[in-house]
Amino acid sequence: MTGIRKRAAVVGAVVGMVAPLTVALGGTAQAASCNVTTGPYQRQVEKFLGRTVDGRQSAADCAAIKAFQAKHGITPTRGYAGPLTWQVMSIMNAQKAAGKNPNKAGRCPTNKGRIACVDLTRQLSWIQDGSRLTYGPVAVRTGKDGTETRTGSKKIYQRTLRHWSTIYHVWMPYTQFFDGGQAFHSVTKSMWNPPGSGGCVNMTDKDAKAYWNLLRNGDDVFVYGRKPGT
Template identity: 75%
Template sequence: MGTARVRSRGRAAAVFGGAVALALPMVVAEGGTAQAAACNLTTGPYQRQAEQFLGRPVDGRQSAADCSATRSFQASHGITPTQGYAGPLTWRTMSTMLAQRAAGSTPNRDGKCPVDRGRIACVDLTRQLSWIQDGGALAYGPVPVRTGKDGTETRTGPKKIYYRSIDHWSTIYDVAMPYAQFFDGGIAFHSTTKSMWNPPGSGGCVNMRPVDARAYWNLLGKGEDVFVYGTKPGT
């Protein structure tokens, strides 16, 4: 994206490059391209994995109860069509959630986010996780995030927060971006009400739950370090 103009309510600011808000809504098809109200009773390629994740009996065969449980999961996280079919997108979402759970309270155990520069906000695109470090100590998180979709990926590497706007508004997508903290062109941490696992992703920003975006606002400031690494599944 070229030059993008964004404004906070009552104040204008120009931000160059990158994406500044959530991507426009997209239909993400799984197990077919048409929306349908009825359950898809076909056994999907990730049937066993979905059954195990959802606490269902693991037999690798789709049932009405399996379908109902999978549909509920899909509806909660914006996966369409919501048919209960255990396809690649459903399993990608579940496996990302499993990786987040496995991170526990030591998200930086692999040392990929540098911790030798004081306070730093880490963003792991692979696990769709973010957290704040104070040197070797975990200061906040880890928390789930929703980063850039295929084609508007959140760019990797070392960054710094250069502009903050608590009540930001994107004139590109005409959407609110509360607690926006820009760290790379038009890319920012900011709050959204979407599920953190809602596909396909953002326009490049690091979307956060309101409680986490507010905590980041209180813990970070202009000039603070940000480090982004990894590759988001599906990009």
């Protein structure tokens, strides 16, 4: 019995030593998952997120940046104020600045009647009838580098309420094709999820449904600009 009690005491002591070590390692691993380095766009990101703008990364800054990255699928999700995170925020700022006058510069034609406009630079789309804005502007997610959404004048030529993509093996609700397989359709991802689509103009379900109800085969589509990062 004495030997057994001694062995139990030794085991207990070892467990007592290991447990705090495990907790400590767990804490270290958790802290390591957050990048505490001050990023090159620290001040801009802090301002965008409504943080104190001091240009120095803090644990709270990191948590806020990580939450933003996680929401929009920006990887690595480490809380670092790097170029990609600031690029996404810059696009959001440009979209907000567009307000209810997205065609202020007159880049999208106003002499074609009903037309769906797509501005790749600001990742915005809207529908207008002549010079009158009828829907939007709304945030969209266009083609990534290598599979860019093609620019120019186009027309909707095929509409499918729920199209199955044989390339990506996913459903594409409210699909409206306008250029060789490129189309408006809804996705469940964030509109600010990089790097982008396979060429289609991704939309939220609400906006894609509105486009479906407002547009018809033969309606004009005009795509212009250049998506950041392409």
